[in-house]
Amino acid sequence: MLEIKVLTLFPDMVRAVLETSILGRAQAQGQVRYEVTDIRDFSVDKHRTVDDTPYGGGAGMIMMASCIVEAVEAVRTSDASPVLLTSPQGDRLDERLTLELLAEAESEGEIILVCGHYKGIDERAQDILGMREISIGDYVLSGGELPALVIVDAMVRRVAGVLHDAASADCDSFTAERDGGLDCPWYTKPPVYRELAIPEVLLTGHHAKIEQWRQEQARARTRARRPDLLGEPDAKIAPER
Numbered sequence: 001m002l003e004i005k006v007l008t009l010f011p012d013m014v015r016a017v018l019e020t021s022i023l024g025r026a027q028a029q030g031q032v033r034y035e036v037t038d039i040r041d042f043s044v045d046k047h048r049t050v051d052d053t054p055y056g057g058g059a060g061m062i063m064m065a066s067c068i069v070e071a072v073e074a075v076r077t078s079d080a081s082p083v084l085l086t087s088p089q090g091d092r093l094d095e096r097l098t099l100e101l102l103a104e105a106e107s108e109g110e111i112i113l114v115c116g117h118y119k120g121i122d123e124r125a126q127d128i129l130g131m132r133e134i135s136i137g138d139y140v141l142s143g144g145e146l147p148a149l150v151i152v153d154a155m156v157r158r159v160a161g162v163l164h165d166a167a168s169a170d171c172d173s174f175t176a177e178r179d180g181g182l183d184c185p186w187y188t189k190p191p192v193y194r195e196l197a198i199p200e201v202l203l204t205g206h207h208a209k210i211e212q213w214r215q216e217q218a219r220a221r222t223r224a225r226r227p228d229l230l231g232e233p234d235a236k237i238a239p240e241r
Contacts, residue, residue: 001030001031001032001033001109002031002032002033002105002106002109002110002111002159003032003033003034003035003109003110003111004032004033004034004035004105004110004111004113004152004155004156005034005035005036005037005075005076005110005111005112005113006018006034006035006036006037006112006113006115006148006152007037007039007068007071007072007075007112007113007114007115008036008037008038008039008115008144008145008148009038009039009040009050009115009117009143010115010143010145011036011037011038013145014036014115014145014148014149015034015036017149018034018036018149018152022153022156022157022162022163023152023153023156025162026156026159026162029161029162031156031159031160031161031162032156032159032162035075037071037074037075039063039067039068039071039115040067041071042066042067042068042070042071042074043067044064044066044067049064050063050064050067051063051064051117051118052064054119058119059119060118060119060120061118061119062118062119062120062121062122063116063117063118063120063121063122063125064122065121065122065123065124065125065128068114068121068122068125068129069124069125069128069129071114072112072114072129072131075112076110076112077109077110078108078109078110080108081108081109081110081111081112082101082104082105082108082111082112082132083111083112083113083114083129083130083131083132084101084111084112084113084114084131084132084133084134084148084151085113085114085116085121085126085131085132085133085134085144086113086114086115086116086133086134086135086136086144086147086148086151087116087120087133087134087135087144088135088137088138088139088140089133089135090132090133090134090135091132091133091134091135092135092136092137092138093134093135093136093150093151093154094174095154095172095173095174095175095180096174097134098151098154098155098158099158101134101151101155102155102158102159105155106159111155113148113151113152114131114144114148115143115144115145115147115148116143116144117142117143117144134147134151135147136150136151157169171183174229178218178222179219180229181218181219181221181222181226181229181230182218182221182222182225182226182229183218183221184213184214184215184217184218184221185217185221187199187202191203199213201213
């Protein structure tokens, strides 16, 4: 069973999401186990302080190295277990990275996610723990809880047996089935809604033609919305962080 350990200043917020929908079902079915740790339990004084002003001056507060390091050391069962830090300065999360993180976590049996907060964390925590920084996009949030939950959700849905139909995930956007591009349009009943009919090919029952149509539509949608995924020379590609 894969163990996912989240270190946070807001454990109730994290637990509420982990107990819901597919994430909650994955734990109930025994595919994963979540452990949520309050970083304040490793604070340095009776006031449960976990932050202080930055050396050298400047705006904002910095999370202390001690509370992070000691929290990770308390829950980590092996020095090889991966430790992630949510950070806008990290590697940008995508499907390839998600599968890479999942494979590493399953290999070690656990993965630890540290939710950053305030202006940032004392760099010495990074020096000691060697955490891998992961970003979910080029913007800054008020805390690392939402990014951590995004990372967990992206991984857990790819754990074997979590989804009722694993083939559904295999043809999502960014998967090998879609050549790394976007997914095709999908339709369900009724066949006509407000005078809009579904494409006729979907009613033919000809599976080869339907799959060809879906591949064509996926590629057209990718070219229109994300040409950078196709490696086209005039694509506007956001700079790597």
